[in-house]
Amino acid sequence: MDNEFREKLRDIILDDYGLDIREAEFHFSTQNYIFVFSSQPVIIRVSIKQSRTREEVLSEMMWVDDLKQFKETICEPSPSLHGKLIEEFEIDGIRHRAGMFREARGGVLKPDQYTPLFFICIGDLIGTIHKVSTNERIIGMNYKRKHCDDINAALKEVSFPHLDRSLQDRINELDETVRNLPKEAGKYGLCHGDLHGNNFFVEANNIWLFDFDSSLYADYLFDVATLLQVMLLAGYKPEKSARAALYEDMLPYFKIGYELQKGTDTHYWDNLELFMSYRAAHVTMALTQIGESGISDTIEKARMAFSLMTIEKDSLKALDMIRAQMKSSGKAGI
16 A cells, blocks of 8 residues: 555545554455554444445445344444444545444454364354355345346446456356356355455454444355355465465365354365356456556555456366465465
């Protein structure tokens, strides 16, 4: 984050929340700035503004409130000094939105701190969310949140002019494949939508999850693929191939926790790699809409990485290429 942008953002956050980002630990992930204030269990998330209706915002709040009944480590948003759950503002012509979350204890784990117990615990958390979502769908509850198919259709309209034909064709191929999957209860429902390491804190065996801003209706594997893909991109087990790290060190333990909460069938996990490619396509399109204002060259690296994972038929092979590039450059991850 460049200094000029940081100072502009600092003034806004001081006015809206009375907190100084100079005193916060800073994390960045493609679309979000996360500021962690160690003196109190508070997080402020600033993201590139997405257009959402009042109904969609209220639905997010209702769902988070419902989930908290089943998992106390779900973090609720807290109002700003102006009484708003979401603050919107513009810096250098780019719209942003900010939200504050309380009760998030612990901190962001580094990839070399991921243990089998951690994967079991986060599997348990995500399994709980998907179990609640399944039960809500079975009884007919429906929140005013968008479906991933519709979001991708909208992303195509705005992103395709910025993408070459080969990427367009691959995105269309992935989109058609996923659209043709049955959207049955138990496999499809309301998801968190943005499971990455800066959206949860770890405190011993507790995982505090926040930022439901991107919640959407999708195949539950969209959530799982997002989480595991981002961890591999962050540099988990760099000495191993992505395939070995995924299937030997991550997924077996994640499944233990997940299946403690959420019932699965024999073929439940079959499309995990498909959804890694699909999620990469989703992010590739979204990243075309993000300007450079205040953002480091991480954005360009992310664009290249997600484009490669989209265009390459074997997304884990693409991950190996990206991980090798990071290792040769001395970087732990993106």
